[in-house]
Amino acid sequence: MSNLILYGDGPIAAALAVRFQTQAHEVRMLRLSKFVDGADDFKAHFETFAASGGSYANIYIDLTEGFDESAEFQTDSEAARIALERRLKEMLRALKYGAQHMARADGGRIWVLCYDHSVSFSVMTPSNPITNYAAMAAVQCVAKEVAHFDVMVNLFMIHPPSDTVEPPLWRQARNSLHVYRLKYKPQSASQISELLHMYAGIEHLSTTGGVIPVGSGIAACNF
């Protein structure tokens, strides 16, 4: 089974790669020059791989690391806007060429990884609502178009893993939620990757166009 992780700079993607490798499944990491006009590389990559007879069972588009829209717009909105534009252009190309590749190979699964931006209200974590909502809309649309090729497209909306936040900050957030025993139970990148890996191994995946919450035990919008 071949798997592709696009970007993959985040700890979850790295932990997931280790899990695949442990099971002797091939994992390729395609790193581009960080959302800067690298979009054509996706197309070339899929063409070259398919020409060699390869096909991917899973493609992961990791949008968790390397940017923080809320902070960037606060600091320099013009630079933030330009970076956002490039990021979304690349995301659409990744979805398009990835789905094309899988449609030609009789199916496969595309997974988009995002950090749940609502967590940033409690803990200092990246907050990317624009990319998240754009990605959710894209995934829901694409899934509807490619399901008949057996290409499944879903998005994991992940609470940032415990490894990415200093423990005192988690404690502070948890202590502010002492209502009816509501508490954070942060998960490590390795634990989260276990869940993602489980999804990859499901033989008959019965969800597409889904936004799958993965988190620390706190659902969105508690008050």
Added chain:
Amino acid sequence: MNAIIVTGGTRGIGRAIVDSIADRLLAKEPDLGEAQLVVTYRSETAHAQSLGTALRAKGVVADVLAMDLASAESIDAFVGHVRENYGAVRALINNAGATYDGSFLSISDEGMDKLIESNLSGTIRLTERLLPLLKVANPAAVVFIASAAGVYGKAGQVPYATTKGGLIGYTQLLARRCVRQNVFVNAVAPGFIATDMVAKLDPIMYEPTLHNASLQKMGAPEDIAHVVNGLLKPGYVQATTIKVDGGHLR
């Protein structure tokens, strides 16, 4: 004098919004204060002239100006005009937008890029440029016209839905940034509304969707205008996206 800006306001949903605000200005509703309508259009001057004539006949003074969200120069020129002629922006209704529909696996990268540049990036550029003037108005409102496609996706509309989803996210981001300046930021997500844009579609694109809606019919541009007008009033609604889609339950 404050400005109330409606982008893409010469036809369809934008025109209904302009007409409803014009009526409120004529009625001197205290919510809006002393303000003048500023309406943009992209290229169709006939529609712009027709709007200008209609507003004058009503007794409403309005600026009707060309602006193209795909052009940074055009946006900056428009913002320059607003800055020179108005002290503040009481409301910005980001209605302008285009579509680029088709089978996702075969549409062009260039077409996708252009839609992101105009619908999303251009709208953000305009809003960010006007932000200082919005903060001066106190209170002010920003309303983004998103789409139901941006909320739950629509086959054949991947780039369009992506840009509208992005606007929903930007609504949240901007609302959080601006709350201390008394700027109210929200979005409206129309379902199928009887406009020129929908009239171009093959009925197969929308008939099954209409049948699934609780109301089982297309909405009117005035339905959107009604909700937008409600959001211009300062209150407890912030950072949200209101679906006006006839009641899609999923």
